[in-house]
Amino acid sequence: MKESERLAEINALICEAQAISIEADAMKIESRESELRDEGPPYNFDDFMRLAEETREIANKFRKLGGAK
Numbered sequence: 001m002k003e004s005e006r007l008a009e010i011n012a013l014i015c016e017a018q019a020i021s022i023e024a025d026a027m028k029i030e031s032r033e034s035e036l037r038d039e040g041p042p043y044n045f046d047d048f049m050r051l052a053e054e055t056r057e058i059a060n061k062f063r064k065l066g067g068a069k
Contacts, residue, residue, distance in 0.1 A: 008067065015066025022059040026052045 033048035 012066035015062045019059040019062040019066070022055055022062065026055040026059070029055060 029048055029052040033043075033045055033052070036043050036048075037045060
């Protein structure tokens with residue numbers, strides 16, 4: 001295996017690991033939204049869901065950087 005291929009694989013793995021971490025953050029945001037909804041304070045819940053979606057979009061960008069389709 002060429003050095004460049006090996007480095008590309010390492011880059012893909014790093015990008016995928018970062019994407020997984022970011023998706024976990026999105027899940028935490030959604031979870032927090034659910035907790036706040038149960039508590040009933042006057043939060044704009046759409047903001048939480050929009051932030052979670054934007055966070056997932058960032059994760060997808062990392063996947064594309066790593067060569068995922």
